[in-house]
Amino acid sequence: MTSSQPADRPRTRGWRIGTLGGAPVVLTAGWLLVAAVLVAVIGPWLQSRLGLGVEAYLWALSVPALLLLSVLAHELAHGLAAKVRGIRAREYVITLWGGHTSFGSSLATPADSAIVSVAGPAANVLLAVLGWLVGGTTDGLAGLAMTAFTYTNGFVALFNLLPALPMDGGKLLEAAIWATTRDRLQGMLVAGRAGQVLAITVVVVSLGWPLAHGQRPSVSTAIWAVVVGAVLWSGAQASVRHAKAQMGARGLDLVPLARAAVAVDGSATVAQVDGVAAAGAPAGTSPAVVVLDQGRPVALVAAEAWQSVPPDLRGSTPVSAVATPLPAVSVLTVLQGPAAAARVARAAQAGARHLVLVDPRRGLLGVVAVADVVRRLG
Numbered sequence: 001m002t003s004s005q006p007a008d009r010p011r012t013r014g015w016r017i018g019t020l021g022g023a024p025v026v027l028t029a030g031w032l033l034v035a036a037v038l039v040a041v042i043g044p045w046l047q048s049r050l051g052l053g054v055e056a057y058l059w060a061l062s063v064p065a066l067l068l069l070s071v072l073a074h075e076l077a078h079g080l081a082a083k084v085r086g087i088r089a090r091e092y093v094i095t096l097w098g099g100h101t102s103f104g105s106s107l108a109t110p111a112d113s114a115i116v117s118v119a120g121p122a123a124n125v126l127l128a129v130l131g132w133l134v135g136g137t138t139d140g141l142a143g144l145a146m147t148a149f150t151y152t153n154g155f156v157a158l159f160n161l162l163p164a165l166p167m168d169g170g171k172l173l174e175a176a177i178w179a180t181t182r183d184r185l186q187g188m189l190v191a192g193r194a195g196q197v198l199a200i201t202v203v204v205v206s207l208g209w210p211l212a213h214g215q216r217p218s219v220s221t222a223i224w225a226v227v228v229g230a231v232l233w234s235g236a237q238a239s240v241r242h243a244k245a246q247m248g249a250r251g252l253d254l255v256p257l258a259r260a261a262v263a264v265d266g267s268a269t270v271a272q273v274d275g276v277a278a279a280g281a282p283a284g285t286s287p288a289v290v291v292l293d294q295g296r297p298v299a300l301v302a303a304e305a306w307q308s309v310p311p312d313l314r315g316s317t318p319v320s321a322v323a324t325p326l327p328a329v330s331v332l333t334v335l336q337g338p339a340a341a342a343r344v345a346r347a348a349q350a351g352a353r354h355l356v357l358v359d360p361r362r363g364l365l366g367v368v369a370v371a372d373v374v375r376r377l378g
Helices: 029-050 055-084 110-135 140-160 168-181 184-212 219-251 270-280 303-307 337-349 370-377
Strands: 002-004 015-020 023-027 089-095 098-103 261-265 288-293 296-301 354-359 363-369
Touching: 029 055, 029 089, 055 089, 055 098, 055 110, 055 140, 110 140, 110 168, 168 184, 184 219, 219 337, 219 370, 261 270, 261 363, 288 303, 288 363, 296 303, 296 354, 337 370, 354 370, 363 370
Parallel strands: 002 098, 023 089, 261 288
Antiparallel strands: 015 023, 089 098, 288 296, 354 363
16 A cells, blocks of 8 residues: 655654665564464464475465565555655554555646555565466475465455555546546545445445355454454545545635734843734734744743743743743745645644744734634634
């Protein structure tokens, strides 16, 4: 799978096992769990079926190793295809459910999205063909491993091409609708809905097929059906929510939501702020106070903190003493549309409760509460 992430988003937690084209390859704890489960299941099976001893577990280790190779090839193919389109891969992550490739910038066109998305399944098709060719010349346990490798890659390729998010095929469907309607969000919404249908279908078919033939589904089948369905539903629902939120944000304008603000230098005293505030705000109102450092907003003064300073100390108390530092993501210069909504979301994730609005030409425009933006977006 692929995804686009902000350049300043924290790296995924896990073990960095290498670098591909300058992008780190991260192995998460979830993948180690997958490897342990595979060895625990396959090792005893090889012992009982083939009469092997401890070496059965050594052969069992080849299964997660070959699967890791398949996932890496899939994700690397995404990254190489993106590089051809002039987009840099940010990181390759191997997770409990496979992997994903993140990029430092968005896939800007339907062609970018389609080419990058199809590259992953194409890599698995090539690996399946390679496994089939090698398997035809080997026998025994090596031949069995190659057979598993072939079918695994074939299945991964076909499953990823299903036209539903979060699969790569969902990205292809999104790109097709995007190219037709010139509306990426519409494509994302449709592909996300298709993903929700796929999630339900996986559960219904997995449990209903045995029942239709007069049998009970096994406990393992039921567990895997529910888990896979839940993962697919979660990814699809995230896409649907993102698309709907971005559609709702198309008419967003942060400026009308802002409260009047005055700017002061960090060296100013509270008494000096009194004068600036009185001159810069309408009568009867209390403006927000933004502290500047070399012209950049760096802190915000809450009204109660500023006004609670005793009169005899207001002339000697620097405003910086009652100010709260602002995280960099709290200063917004993009003030309208989905791009503004995305920046508000990033600021909220960083724990910001207020945003400082700045226009490159007009300067400080005001301060808006994150809660007010959330209410505006519904």
